[in-house]
Amino acid sequence: MRALDYALREGWASLWRSRGSGAFAILAITLAMIALGILLLVTWNVERLLAEWSSAAEFSVFLRDDASSEQRGEIEATIDRSGVMEQRQYVSKGEALARFRREFTELASLAEGFEDNPFPASLEVRVRPEAEADGRAIALVQRVAALPGVADVRYDREWLARLSSGLAAVRGAGLALSLVLALAAAVTVASVVRLGLNARRDELEIMQLVGSPIAFIRGPFVAEGVLQGGCGALMALGALWLGFAAVNLWWGAGLAMMLEDRSLQFLPVQLSTALVAGGMVVGGAGGFAASRHAV
Amino acid sequence: MIETHHLSKLYSRGLHALRDLTITVAKGEFVFLTGPSGAGKSTFLRLLLLQERPSEGDIVVNGHDLSKLSRREIQEYRRGIGFVFQDFKLIPNRTVLQNISFVPEVLGVPVAQQRRKAFQVLKWVGLQHRMSAYPHDLSGGEQQRVAIARAVASEPVLLLADEPTGNLDPDLSLEIMNLLREINSGGTTVLVATHDRELIRLVGRRTITLDQGRVVEVA
Incomplete structure (x- = not known):
């Protein structure tokens, strides 16, 4: 618990110290999470509508x-x-x-x-x-x-089947794109965290010499990545919500008519939480990769 | 406390930093390790800290055969050792108090206990009034006193000092040596690597002299 507390405090302090370069990492995660968020938004809405249409066959x-x-x-x-x-x-x-x-x-x-x-x-x-x-x-x-x-x-029912298979293709392509972007974001996070790590070489050397547990040495870098990921994902969620609101404002009426009076909905709490958690995992993975250079 | 048997360290370019070194340092002893630059003093300390591995021979410290320690055991072993370096190795963006409490902090000691211990050792080295200062605000002597305070904060059984007075004038050097002697009087084994013959003479403890990686004199 103390290691976690220490990791979060140090991770946050490091994020604040290197906020300039950290902003790039957060931006990279934001972009990756926006791509994933759009995919989730589209597939979740289409799946929901498909389910409604199927149940109303x-x-x-x-x-x-x-x-x-x-x-x-x-x-x-x-x-x-x-x-x-x-x-x-x-x-x-x-x-x-x-x-x-x-x-x-x-x-x-x-x-x-x-x-x-x-x-x-x-x-x-x-x-x-x-x-x-x-x-x-x-x-x-x-x-x-x-x-x-x-x-x-x-x-x-063929059009529903066609829509369903089209959705699977969109989901596949979107997932591939999101994975590539997430990987790029993780690499960016790793690079940024490693910059901070190099600036703290003396500190790390002392930590190793006094026999500090590995969790204390590597934890802050993983925590920094997780925090960057979380910030990026929250920003992505905010951007998605704004985009969604804008789409609804401009094309909401037309869409409702096209969708037989059914409206598009924003991501539910579970998916929004999963998106933020995904960002934290991507950031944490980058931080973890960087932390391997700490010992 | 420290026993080495036929210890050698050979670097990749064929340079023998240490050759067939067999040394014993008793528990609670204060020993100087001296010799000219390149004699192998710092290499010996690095081997004791497990920053490097010997090419041949064994090292036993406080009952631990260093060649057999796992990664976790190395961490535990290091927790029993304090170290002081010529360049102090203080963390520049932490205050004096934070530098000292850093060691108990990363060893998982509760915060209140960390601060209490840090203040206690800071008072002992006479720098309690500088606890909020940063290392760059301190003189060389003050920085080394902070480094010593940090080294003793974890109550080590063995203190290693590599040229601890290398950057200090003679008066400050003696002051640092007095602190080390005081630590030793509390039962901590102290091994000081220095090439300052005058200081050794003034302190007057057992001295092991190295030259080209070999023990040439024990006095």
């Missing part, structure tokens, strides 16, 4: 115009018996046309000039999240598509 069964009421009844019974459905709604041809005119006002003229209503009647089925997850929903869709009176079934 639904499919539409478009009925043939000549489908009989018995056929429609059989389709509805198949859906009801499956245990997949959370909610079901019948949309008649007239309601479909009205909805099109209401939701796509600028395209409403396209629906004019037809002798008959071109929109098919449909059954809109909200799927239970567990049925979506365990594959029963897709099995039901295939079964319903083969029933008489069904023109088409739209259950477009």
Whole structure:
């Protein structure tokens, strides 16, 4: 405990003494943590939205115009018996046309000039999240598509899958970039801490000669790195929050419309804490590497 | 306290700093190690402090065979040794009191105890009124007294001094020697490396003379 107390006091004092060069190390960690923070912010929001969209999955069964009421009844019974459905709604041809005119006002003229209503009647089925997850929903869709009176079934999960795999690629590239930046930051911290270490050679020699424990000799350099990392990560978190607020201010309304009234959210406390801890680990690693030259 | 058996130190350029040195220093003894520059005095002290390893031979200090000590045991061994150097080796950005309490501090002694001990030894060397000064504000004699105070703060069983009066005038040198004698009278074994023959004569203790790495006289 005394070694930790000593390391923190000396680490802080050293950080203050070499604040000029220390600022470079903190800046390097800030940049690395901003890159990692952006990655976390994007992936966490997209994953959250994907989860929401997945849990709100639904499919539409478009009925043939000549489908009989018995056929429609059989389709509805198949859906009801499956245990997949959370909610079901019948949309008649007239309601479909009205909805099109209401939701796509600028395209409403396209629906004019037809002798008959071109929109098919449909059954809109909200799927239970567990049925979506365990594959029963897709099995039901295939079964319903083969029933008489069904023109088409739209259950477009491909875009979610594409988004999900795109997200994995973004996460991979972002992680690689963050790792490179973190490594560069750790090297910068190590260089800065080593500068301070060289300035304290006499002190270190005395510490070794009096038989000081290794924790007392190396601890302050690790602590200095951890403090630099923590400062850098906190600055990165602040910058991310400002950037996030600016994005929300300028493009918040457009994004909300694009995301079906869902808003972007800033990193939750756990991820923010993890980001700061990550910065401290990167800084500590740099300090630890430098401290190896102390003995 | 110190026993060496056929101790040699050979540097890479073929320079023999010490040759076949067999020396014994008893517990509680005050011994001078003298000889011209390059005789091997400082090398001998560095070997005792385990700053270097011997090329041949053994060193036993206070029952520790130095060749067999692990890294942790070296730290423990060094805690029992005080040292004083010609260039004082004080930490420039720490006050006198902080320089002295530095040793107990890095040995994990509680703060109150550190300060009490530091003040006690500072008073003993007569510099309690300079406890807030920095090393660059002190004269050479004062700096060496602080270095001695630091050396005794951890209550060592053995005190090694390498030319402790090398930068001081004769009066101050005698003053430093008196402090070392006082430490010795408390039971600490003291080994002083010096080439100052006059000082040795004035203090009058057992003297081991080295020349070209060999013992040439024990008087």
